[in-house]
Amino acid sequence: MYDVVIIGCGVVGAATAYRLARYDLRTLVLEANNDVANATTKANSAILHAGYDPEPGTKMAALNVEGNRMAIEICRRLDVPVKQTGSLVLAFTPEQLPHLQTLYDRGTANGVPGLQLLSGDEARALEPNLSTEVCGALLAPTAAVVDPWGFALAMIETAVRNGVELHRSAPVTAIRAGEGGGFVLATPQGEVETRFVINAAGVNADRVHALLEPVDWRMQPSRGEYYLLDKSEGGRVGRVIFQCPGPEGKGVLVAPTVHGNLIVGPNAEPVTDRRDLGNTAAGLAFVKARAMQSVPSIRFGENIRNFSGIRANTDRDDFLIGWSKAYPGFLDLAGIKSPGLTSAPAIGKLAADMLGEAGLPLTEKPDFLDERHVVRFRYATPEQKAALIAKDPRYGRVICRCETITEGEILDAIHSPVPATTVNGVKRRCNAGMGRCQGGFCGPRVQAILARELGVSPTEILMDQAGSWVLCGETKQTEEVPTHG
Numbered sequence: 414m415y416d417v418v419i420i421g422c423g424v425v426g427a428a429t430a431y432r433l434a435r436y437d438l439r440t441l442v443l444e445a446n447n448d449v450a451n452a453t454t455k456a457n458s459a460i461l462h463a464g465y466d467p468e469p470g471t472k473m474a475a476l477n478v479e480g481n482r483m484a485i486e487i488c489r490r491l492d493v494p495v496k497q498t499g500s501l502v503l504a505f506t507p508e509q510l511p512h513l514q515t516l517y518d519r520g521t522a523n524g525v526p527g528l529q530l531l532s533g534d535e536a537r538a539l540e541p542n543l544s545t546e547v548c549g550a551l552l553a554p555t556a557a558v559v560d561p562w563g564f565a566l567a568m569i570e571t572a573v574r575n576g577v578e579l580h581r582s583a584p585v586t587a588i589r590a591g592e593g594g595g596f597v598l599a600t601p602q603g604e605v606e607t608r609f610v611i612n613a614a615g616v617n618a619d620r621v622h623a624l625l626e627p628v629d630w631r632m633q634p635s636r637g638e639y640y641l642l643d644k645s646e647g648g649r650v651g652r653v654i655f656q657c658p659g660p661e662g663k664g665v666l667v668a669p670t671v672h673g674n675l676i677v678g679p680n681a682e683p684v685t686d687r688r689d690l691g692n693t694a695a696g697l698a699f700v701k702a703r704a705m706q707s708v709p710s711i712r713f714g715e716n717i718r719n720f721s722g723i724r725a726n727t728d729r730d731d732f733l734i735g736w737s738k739a740y741p742g743f744l745d746l747a748g749i750k751s752p753g754l755t756s757a758p759a760i761g762k763l764a765a766d767m768l769g770e771a772g773l774p775l776t777e778k779p780d781f782l783d784e785r786h787v788v789r790f791r792y793a794t795p796e797q798k799a800a801l802i803a804k805d806p807r808y809g810r811v812i813c814r815c816e817t818i819t820e821g822e823i824l825d826a827i828h829s830p831v832p833a834t835t836v837n838g839v840k841r842r843c844n845a846g847m848g849r850c851q852g853g854f855c856g857p858r859v860q861a862i863l864a865r866e867l868g869v870s871p872t873e874i875l876m877d878q879a880g881s882w883v884l885c886g887e888t889k890q891t892e893e894v895p896t897h898g
Contacts (some may be wrong), residue, residue: 415441415607415772419584420621424565425749426613428761431487431568434575435783436765436777441607442569442577443600445584445617447840449831450565453615454754455612456690456722456842458639458676459561461485462752463500463553465528472732474523475751480759481555484564487758491567491785493560493670499652500556501536503707504549512657513551514589520553527554540650542708545751548898556653560671561754562841566821568758569787570830574782577861582879585614588624590740596625608741609773610805611764614726618686618733618747626739630748631728637679638696639773640704641718643849646675646711655708665703667711670817677704677711684723692719717849726750734763735866742771786842788825791817793857812862815848823859827866833885836860837877860884 417433419426422444433440446452463482467473488495498578504510513530520528530550537543539577573577573579580602585601588610614621619632655670668676678700682693701713727733727748737743744767746760753760769775774842790808801821802809808821826842833839836846839859846852847860860883864871872884 414596415605417439417441417609417611417615417768418440418596418605418607419611420598421445421612421614421618422565422569422579422581422889423452423615424450424568424745424754424757425615425760426611427565427569428757429581429613429746429764430572430761432571432758432761432765433768434577435777435781437778438773439886440572441573441605442579442734442739443583443585443598443605444579444581445475445614446783447582447875448833448835448877449569449579449581450562450841451878454565454720455562456639456720457561457637457754458668459558459670460500460666460668461495461527461559461610461755462523463520463548463556464523464752464755465516465551465553466658467519467523468730469519469522471551471730472734473752473756473856474519476732476756476759476763478524479762480752480756480765481557482557483748483758483762484755485557487568488559488601489781489818491571491864492787493563493567495557495559495564496669496671497555497557498652498669499552499554500655501531501540501543502551502553502655502657503536503543503547504657505544505546505706505803507548508882509657510549513549516551520551525553525555528552539654540654542649542710543624543654544622544707544709546706558653558668558671561756564754565757565840566831571783571785575778583754584622585621588621588862590625595742596740601611608742609768609771611746612744612747613749615749616723618725618745619727622737622747625743628736630733632748633726633728633836634684634723635726636681636682636684636689636721636723638692638700638721639676639678639699639719640697640713640716641670641720642675642713643715643717644673646715647673649675649711656703656707665700665707667704667708674717677701677709679721681724686735687723690723692721696721707771708715718851724750725753729799732756732760734760736767736771744768752830788822790819805825813845813848814851818843818845818855820862823862824866827863834863835875835877835881836863836883839863855885
């Protein structure tokens with residue numbers, strides 16, 4: 414019997430597990446995919462929002478501002494790349510200026526510190542590459558950029574180190590109330606009993622809830638498409654550049670990444686197939702045109718990757734955080750759209766508090782481990798590099814040339830508390846394959862290292878999700894080929 418089972422290990426599930434790990438509980442996380450942070454969390458804008466956009470009084474408003482502060486603290490404590498860049502929301506016409514004032518007033522009511530309304534010239538003084546059409550801007554200095562999957566990984570790794578169990582490739586297929594209370598969850602790995610269930614299943618949260626009872630809200634997923642530009646464009650702007658938001662969301666942004674690239678996007682396209690992650694010519698053309706309205710000098714010829722993600726939008730304007738009315742003990746953390754990445758730590762804290770109020774004893778562990786260190790060879794000093802190589806020569810063997818990622822770092826990813834088992838799992842943990850060639854050079858070598866370390870054939874190594882085999886057999890004939898003539 415578990416005390417709590419968390420369904421889903423995106424950033425919200427990971428943050429909730431991280432929070433619960435500090436208490437003397439038996440906690441289990443069930444993730445449907447073969448890796449964590451492998452859905453919406455891996456395909457978003459990587460922004461820690463300041464908190465001026467949500468309507469005052471909503472859960473989004475309170476959790477955004479609290480989550481921003483918590484997220485930056487957690488990243489620094491758990492060695493996750495984060496950079497407090499600040500953000501600008503741009504107005505291009507005098508008619509848009511009142512909207513900046515509205516955002517300023519909302520942010521002030523939400524407790525966002527340091528907000529300033531700027532003229533177009535003041536905005537260009539901060540960001541010289543902005544369009545000459547910009548006539549005003551809202552500056553929010555507490556906005557930041559982060560490694561989104563690294564953030565989720567750090568929290569779930571820390572949770573696992575502190576005793577939380579994680580089962581991957583474990584989709585929940587049925588939920589029923591237990592005879593003596595609590596719940597019984599069915600997975601391909603067997604049944605699980607628990608006192609409390611936390612539904613953090615992201616874009617599939619409605620389907621998970623429907624396993625227990627009918628859902629009185631509706632998922633309305635949308636796809637957002639992005640460009641990822643090379644590091645040669647990484648200095649185009651120093652802050653996150655937004656446009657005035659509309660009904661479709663926060664609009665197309667231009668932002669530096671923590672790894673030195675430039676990210677541009679997204680659009681917002683409603684989808685019925687929640688696996689529809691393809692990019693479209695029309696979608697990318699829209700993103701490009703809107704981005705160049707903000708920053709006309711972007712060189713899209715430096716694009717190295719396009720990707721898309723599905724957002725967990727619902728027919729409600731706020732996060733859906735609450736208990737089932739018919740089944741006490743079942744807690745939804747659903748509809749966590751933007752600013753969900755930012756809000757995740759605050760959502761995890763709120764979920765823990767709600768469990769305590771519902772009668773779950775929250776006794777803190779005296780030996781909770783709340784720190785983490787990651788080797789990043791390329792950023793080490795010469796003395797640190799020499800010490801690493803002396804400790805393990807594999808830190809001196811560069812596998813990914815674009816990002817200067819060593820075999821030692823790849824081994825750290827494969828043997829971490831939440832180990833990488835796929836090529837993209839390694840990529841998310843240590844950045845091998847994130848550079849200009851996108852794994853064209855290092856991909857086969859990463860695959861060979863995975864096969865060696867996991868003790869399996871190279872044909873068993875996946876690129877990413879289940880079924881994404883890289884190899885299906887040998888490509889060269891080994892038997893003698895008859896000749897003619």
